[in-house]
Amino acid sequence: MSKKSKKKQTPLMRQYFDIKEKHPGTILLFRVGDFYETFSDDAELISKELGITLTKRNNGGDQTPLAGFPYHSLDTYLPKLVKRGYRVAICEQTEDPDSAKKAGRKVVQREVTEITTPGVTMSEKLLDHKRNNFIASIHWAGGTAGIAFSDISTGEFALSQVSKGELDSMLQSIQPSEVLLQKKYKNKLPDEVARYNITYIEDWVYQGDYGYNLLTDHFSTHSLKGFGVEELEIAHQAAGSLLHYMQETQKSSLGHLRRLYAYENTDYMALDSSTKRNLELTTAMQEGGTDGTLVSILDDTVTAMGGRLLRKWIMRPLKKVKQIQKRLEAVDWLYKEHDRRHELREDLGQIGDLERLISRISVGRTNARDLKQLQLSLAQIPRVKTQIAQSDNELLDSVNDRLKLMVDVQERIERALVEDPPASIRDGGIFADGFDEDLDELRDIARNGKDYIAKIKNDLAKETGISSLKIGYNKVFGYYIEVTNTHKDKVPEHFIRKQTLVNSERYITPELKEVEEKVLSSEEKSKTLEGELFEELRLYVAEFADDIQQIAAALAQLDCLQCFAEVSFRNNYVRPEVNDKDVVDVKKGRHPVVEKTLPAGEPFIPNDIYLDNSEYQILMITGPNMAGKSIILRQTGLLVLMAQLGCFVPAKEATIGLVDKIFTRVGASDNLAAGESTFLVEMNEAANILNNATPKSLILLDEVGRGTSTFDGLSIAWALSEYLHNKPEVAAKTLFATHYHELNELESRYERIKNFNIKVKEHDGKVIFMRKLVRGGTDHSYGIQVANMAGLPQVVIERAKEILSNLESHSLDVSHDGNGAIKKTAAKKQAAKKTTQEVQNQEQIPQMTLFDTHVDPRIETVMDKLEASDPERMTPIEALILLSELKKIVK
Numbered sequence: 001m002s003k004k005s006k007k008k009q010t011p012l013m014r015q016y017f018d019i020k021e022k023h024p025g026t027i028l029l030f031r032v033g034d035f036y037e038t039f040s041d042d043a044e045l046i047s048k049e050l051g052i053t054l055t056k057r058n059n060g061g062d063q064t065p066l067a068g069f070p071y072h073s074l075d076t077y078l079p080k081l082v083k084r085g086y087r088v089a090i091c092e093q094t095e096d097p098d099s100a101k102k103a104g105r106k107v108v109q110r111e112v113t114e115i116t117t118p119g120v121t122m123s124e125k126l127l128d129h130k131r132n133n134f135i136a137s138i139h140w141a142g143g144t145a146g147i148a149f150s151d152i153s154t155g156e157f158a159l160s161q162v163s164k165g166e167l168d169s170m171l172q173s174i175q176p177s178e179v180l181l182q183k184k185y186k187n188k189l190p191d192e193v194a195r196y197n198i199t200y201i202e203d204w205v206y207q208g209d210y211g212y213n214l215l216t217d218h219f220s221t222h223s224l225k226g227f228g229v230e231e232l233e234i235a236h237q238a239a240g241s242l243l244h245y246m247q248e249t250q251k252s253s254l255g256h257l258r259r260l261y262a263y264e265n266t267d268y269m270a271l272d273s274s275t276k277r278n279l280e281l282t283t284a285m286q287e288g289g290t291d292g293t294l295v296s297i298l299d300d301t302v303t304a305m306g307g308r309l310l311r312k313w314i315m316r317p318l319k320k321v322k323q324i325q326k327r328l329e330a331v332d333w334l335y336k337e338h339d340r341r342h343e344l345r346e347d348l349g350q351i352g353d354l355e356r357l358i359s360r361i362s363v364g365r366t367n368a369r370d371l372k373q374l375q376l377s378l379a380q381i382p383r384v385k386t387q388i389a390q391s392d393n394e395l396l397d398s399v400n401d402r403l404k405l406m407v408d409v410q411e412r413i414e415r416a417l418v419e420d421p422p423a424s425i426r427d428g429g430i431f432a433d434g435f436d437e438d439l440d441e442l443r444d445i446a447r448n449g450k451d452y453i454a455k456i457k458n459d460l461a462k463e464t465g466i467s468s469l470k471i472g473y474n475k476v477f478g479y480y481i482e483v484t485n486t487h488k489d490k491v492p493e494h495f496i497r498k499q500t501l502v503n504s505e506r507y508i509t510p511e512l513k514e515v516e517e518k519v520l521s522s523e524e525k526s527k528t529l530e531g532e533l534f535e536e537l538r539l540y541v542a543e544f545a546d547d548i549q550q551i552a553a554a555l556a557q558l559d560c561l562q563c564f565a566e567v568s569f570r571n572n573y574v575r576p577e578v579n580d581k582d583v584v585d586v587k588k589g590r591h592p593v594v595e596k597t598l599p600a601g602e603p604f605i606p607n608d609i610y611l612d613n614s615e616y617q618i619l620m621i622t623g624p625n626m627a628g629k630s631i632i633l634r635q636t637g638l639l640v641l642m643a644q645l646g647c648f649v650p651a652k653e654a655t656i657g658l659v660d661k662i663f664t665r666v667g668a669s670d671n672l673a674a675g676e677s678t679f680l681v682e683m684n685e686a687a688n689i690l691n692n693a694t695p696k697s698l699i700l701l702d703e704v705g706r707g708t709s710t711f712d713g714l715s716i717a718w719a720l721s722e723y724l725h726n727k728p729e730v731a732a733k734t735l736f737a738t739h740y741h742e743l744n745e746l747e748s749r750y751e752r753i754k755n756f757n758i759k760v761k762e763h764d765g766k767v768i769f770m771r772k773l774v775r776g777g778t779d780h781s782y783g784i785q786v787a788n789m790a791g792l793p794q795v796v797i798e799r800a801k802e803i804l805s806n807l808e809s810h811s812l813d814v815s816h817d818g819n820g821a822i823k824k825t826a827a828k829k830q831a832a833k834k835t836t837q838e839v840q841n842q843e844q845i846p847q848m849t850l851f852d853t854h855v856d857p858r859i860e861t862v863m864d865k866l867e868a869s870d871p872e873r874m875t876p877i878e879a880l881i882l883l884s885e886l887k888k889i890v891k
């Protein structure tokens with residue numbers, strides 16, 4: 001805005017644009033009387049986003065667009081804007097119009113008091129009580145990313161340094177609602193962060209000692225050694241910039257951010273981002289909600305803190321046998337103690353969200369109800385302690401030790417507040433009678449003002465002997481004493497004459513004025529005093545933020561443990577044996593989610609899985625589409641993961657040799673990252689597995705190679721299996737589900753590869769799924785039968801059968817996927833032959849007669865057409881047209 005145009009503006013608009021300029025990238029809600037107004041571009045934006053009428057306001061001759069809403073609608077509109085990813089600054093009037101007038105100002109002073117952003121908010125309307133709301137900041141140096149994240153609503157603040165490759169998985173665990181980056185990345189956004197809501201910060205915030213100094217200032221420490229994060233220098237910049245941003249937006253001290261901790265990955269099982277997604281731990285792959293996820297089955301926590309911790313646990317299963325056993329033991333005790341567990345659930349259920357309560361209390365965005373809830377929650381602690389006191393269990397004992405009673409805080413709040421305080425801290429009525437003498441007096445005066453004046457009147461009448469003395473009130477003098485002229489001579493000297501009327505005189509006395517002052521302002525004063533007392537109480541409680549945060553952490557842990565016990569009991573899970581050995585042995589295992597979601601009357605068929613590093617390292621699992629291959633794979637992954645969470649598992653018996661990492665690669669069509677080639681995604685994931693697996697890992701490969709031609713895919717799958725078998729450093733336990741029956745050949749060549757299949761029966765041309773994993777390979781796909789069951793037009797099915805039998809009678813061992821689509825084109829034939837040849841030369845695999853070179857050329861054309869078609873997307877008419885085209889070719 002040029003100076004000239006500034007000159008023309010009205011004072012209010014000038015003030016608006018000045019403040020707006022200081023808060024770039026935010027929507028400025030500008031308080032004008034009882035309204036929050038927006039102008040110019042902001043007005044156009046919010047009118048569109050919130051469906052509010054757009055009007056115009058005179059601005060020094062110009063018309064500026066204007067849109068606003070009443071101040072009491074802030075709670076409705078603010079969350080809407082922030083949920084849509086906007087940052088919103090609230091600009092309040094910081095003085096009343098009278099003071100402005102007295103000071104000769106044309107407009108009242110205004111100030112931005114708070115900025116709410118997707119990642120920095122205390123608003124309950126924006127927060128999900130069972131989820132953290134993290135904001136992260138990232139700083140890259142060389143190949144390392146320093147990352148810091150915080151949830152301002154709970155006081156959590158952590159930092160870490162990871163390789164570029166690990167960053168994606170880390171962000172996946174944290175799922176930040178906002179990511180801070182240096183401005184310099186604006187035009188070259190790194191891939192790992194592209195899908196997040198980015199806020200760009202001035203480059204200097206990430207430079208030099210600024211961040212480090214800001215952190216040490218905030219924590220009042222000389223260094224960060226005490227937090228064990230001194231060495232994480234790259235992450236200091238990230239943590240510093242994050243603190244800078246949070247301070248800027250909150251405009252408060254953030255006293256509840258008490259510690260920094262290093263978010264280390266080494267103590268936890270590694271789950272890369274695709275594994276977290278594929279195993280559907282907290283987010284469903286299809287709709288993105290929680291239905292059908294592991295957390296939807298496991299979460300029966302009864303506190304918000306427990307709910308949030310559970311999500312963190314699920315994203316970071318343990319990797320140390322001792323720690324896992326400790327959790328299992330605690331769960332076991334709670335599992336067996338049914339009565340105690342039920343009572344504990346009741347007691348915990350009465351406890352409010354201590355983490356968020358103390359955060360709000362610390363930053364001052366709170367009210368008396370929060371304090372009351374804190375008190376009532378703390379009052380539950382003795383009951384909780386009693387439930388676990390008898391456990392004689394290491395973990396539960398440690399929880400018990402950390403549950404301090406906080407008697408002083410409780411008593412102070414209890415004494416101070418009324419039973420059911422109001423939501424507002426401005427209107428009084430918060431404090432109990434008897435808590436504060438001055439307040440009692442003020443309330444007494446306000447309540448009994450008239451009695452008080454009457455008493456004074458009686459006292460004065462007695463004192464002066466003027467029985468007709470009256471006390472009256474008018475707006476000019478306030479309270480006054482009226483004495484008729486008859487008694488004028490009895491008026492004592494300390495009466496001050498104010499007015500002479502025909503028959504009487506009016507007086508005041510200092511005592512009367514004092515009382516008047518008290519009566520008239522007692523209500524206002526008592527409100528102000530209550531405000532001060534509240535602030536005092538709030539600050540007193542905020543002093544205990546650290547203790548309360550620790551209690552919250554202990555309660556969250558206890559809640560998760562009882563939740564595992566409850567869920568395990570209800571779902572008939574068993575306690576797994578977790579050890580350091582190299583065997584995963586599950587008897588009658590079930591898929592925790594699928595067993596709950598099958599249609600009524602359809603039982604889940606349990607299966608055994610045995611994996612080790614000496615004989616059963618790679619299980620090659622074949623079976624028709626829909627047989628249950630993917631389910632077996634995922635179920636094994638989830639079972640291992642649950643065991644390492646310290647939860648019981650859906651099985652009859654389970655021994656889990658510790659797994660350091662789980663990798664998954666699921667079928668190409670099951671998971672398509674937008675815009676990326678299916679095959680490329682698949683190969684990236686496969687490469688990641690081969691580069692990072694160890695003999696302690698568990699790999700779940702579902703139809704690797706499906707994204708390319710049969711020969712390429714088969715060759716890759718073959719070579720990959722050999723690599724995992726032959727290379728000792730990566731010889732991980734592997735489940736390999738495949739449609740390539742040719743891979744069954746591997747069993748005879750490699751000692752630790754074993755064939756399994758999921759049994760089906762054929763009856764009247766239909767497939768009956770037995771869902772049983774049995775030893776041995778298969779050589780039949782049943783693809784056409786499954787297509788039939790899926791409702792493909794009969795004419796297509798019949799023709800497909802004809803083509804298949806033709807192909808087979810031509811000894812054309814063409815590999816086809818389960819839907820009958822033939823995977824071969826003339827152009828690819830040469831390349832495919834070459835690939836096979838190369839594989840054969842290098843590895844001397846047995847001769848596979850995949851293609852007969854004496855194929856009728858018409859078949860080639862049919863095959864091309866079929867390959868180009870997608871029966872799943874075809875309408876019956878399109879299928880018929882294709883069929884008649886095919887017929888013409890082979891005529």
Ligand SMILES: Nc1ncnc2c1ncn2[C@@H]1O[C@H](COP(=O)(O)OP(=O)(O)OP(=O)(O)O)[C@@H](O)[C@H]1O
Nearest residue numbers: 603604605606624625626627628629630631632771
């Ligand atoms: N053990 C089981 N008990 C009962 N139902 C099962 C079982 N396993 C799988 N199912 C059912 O079969 C369906 C298909 O299973 P799944 O997706 O694992 O098949 P698939 O062999 O991987 O198929 P495709 O090769 O087409 O991907 C599941 O959605 C589930 O409803």
